[in-house]
Amino acid sequence: RDWSALYSFYRQTTAAHHAIPYLPEEVFHQLKEHYAHGVVCSMAYADDEPVAGTLNFRRGSHLYGRYWGAVREYDCLHFELCYYALQEWAIQQGLTRFEAGAQGYHKLSRGFLPNITRAAVYVFHSGYQHALKDFLAEEAAEVKERVAQLHSHSPFVSRD
Numbered sequence: 001r002d003w004s005a006l007y008s009f010y011r012q013t014t015a016a017h018h019a020i021p022y023l024p025e026e027v028f029h030q031l032k033e034h035y036a037h038g039v040v041c042s043m044a045y046a047d048d049e050p051v052a053g054t055l056n057f058r059r060g061s062h063l064y065g066r067y068w069g070a071v072r073e074y075d076c077l078h079f080e081l082c083y084y085a086l087q088e089w090a091i092q093q094g095l096t097r098f099e100a101g102a103q104g105y106h107k108l109s110r111g112f113l114p115n116i117t118r119a120a121v122y123v124f125h126s127g128y129q130h131a132l133k134d135f136l137a138e139e140a141a142e143v144k145e146r147v148a149q150l151h152s153h154s155p156f157v158s159r160d
Helices: 002-016 025-034 077-093 105-110 126-151
Strands: 039-046 049-059 062-070 097-099
Touching (some): 002 025, 002 039, 002 049, 039 077, 049 077, 062 077, 077 105
Parallel strands (some): 062 097
Antiparallel strands (some): 039 049
């Protein structure tokens, strides 16, 4: 029931944000069957029915937040399930890193500093390769500058 609910939440969130739901339902079945040991979920229930949840992945001492969804808007539930409950769990488990997922300036006030991540993509069309290379070089410089700016507003005290 919870796995089906997680897929439903995922689809509701992608629809609400006009995103492409690139994960088919079969992925959730495969996760349950082959990788449940590496999945960490935080769920909320109303009258014993799942109403919101997160799908996260643990690898070694790291936890990676990825997908969130709910049947409707609940005041502050997103923050509770995606950040606070998972932070507490990660600390209890002795994890050394919790990446709460991409984007969101709201994460800074919740103790998450931005980190540079990498992606590997191959573009087959040579015309697009050149255009993307130039764009990505410019974007990388802007992202690095923005990360440095956000780090200057860190909620953590520096001991340097």
